[in-house]
Amino acid sequence: MDRRLHIILVFGMLLSLLGCASSNKSDVAYQKYNQLMRSEKLGSGTKSNLATPDDIPTFVQLKGLVAxxxxxxxxxxxxxxxxxxxxxxxxxxxxxxxxxxxxxxxxxxxxxxxxxxxxxxxxxxxxxxxxxxxxxxRDYWVEVRGLVKKSGRYLVKRNDSIDKVIDQAGGLKGDLSKDFFVAALRQQGKKYSISLNQYFQSNFFGKSPTWTGGDTLFITRMDEGANSGELPFVTVLGGVLQPGKTLFQSNASLFYYLSKTGGTISNIDYDESYVIRRGPNGLVKLHFDITKMESIPAIYPNDVIFLNAEKKTFWDKFWERTLQVASLISTIAVLIIAL
The missing domain is CATH 3.30.1950.10 (wza like domain)
Incomplete structure (x- = not known):
């Protein structure tokens, strides 16, 4: 009797493990993109140490002074x-x-x-x-250093754009489409930083800094570890032509980020789509079918989008489950013999 009870318990545990292993449900309930559009706008959700357009000083009080x-x-x-x-x-x-x-x-x-x-x-x-x-x-001295091709001091106009100043220094030493860059400015005793990716690739900034003379512009690459705290972005891994990071855009859907990373590759498994998100208790997995619009999650800053690049047919799944069952039966047989 004890032997039969042991066999039943072992069999039940193995079935439970098999069920867990084959489950693709999300770790947590999540907000769908369509729900978001019907309710409220999605903000950046991330407090950044980088300057916003409102943070950029205009130095109006210096306009009539020599410089x-x-x-x-x-x-x-x-x-x-x-x-x-x-x-x-x-x-x-x-x-x-x-x-x-x-x-x-x-x-x-x-x-x-x-x-x-x-x-x-x-x-x-x-x-x-x-x-x-x-x-x-009325020219203004600006010292340009860091990741530019020709560091030095250059004369600019009061309202010249950052890209024009960088061009005078020979251009950026790097690729904005692959890395994240920061422009650190020091003007009149004030220090602040601007994301060059936001400046060049979106309409986030409607104006450039006001040059006052004696300014310092230092271009640096944002450290990988600092990204999440400094700049809101979304990472797309798997199932796209150009995996990588993309700047977060408020209210943008999943398809915006897929298009920014080159679009999807052929033969992806649409019902094996995931968003990995950092929650209050660590990382969580959101599982959805990309072909079902009502299941697509709203994308938040620092999300990771993962599309399964290996589409499984009915027979692939059948043989996979058959092998799992065969392995289970084999394990039970060994346990029966051992008992």
């Missing part, structure tokens, strides 16, 4: 040394003939002009009024 990079014309009718064009340095200091230096930071042009006249008074007992000083060009 590093501005070009001036100096002229005196009787002194050849006081004839020429002179530019404010990256440090905001204007260096003129006869070792005259003026820190122009925070000055209006009128104040700077008065300072120039005052400095040259000691060189002329009279006639200092003949020194002509005028503003020729």
């Amino acid at each position: 590093p990079g501005h070009l001036y014309t100096l002229y005196h009718p009787s002194d050849d040394k006081l004839r020429g064009k002179f530019r404010t340095g990256f440090d905001g200091v204007l260096r003129l003939p006869y070792k005259v230096t003026i820190n122009a930071t925070g000055m209006s042009f009128q104040k700077l002009k008065e300072a120039v006249s005052k400095r040259y008074q000691k060189f002329f007992q009279r006639g200092v009024k003949n020194v002509r000083f005028s503003l020729s060009r």
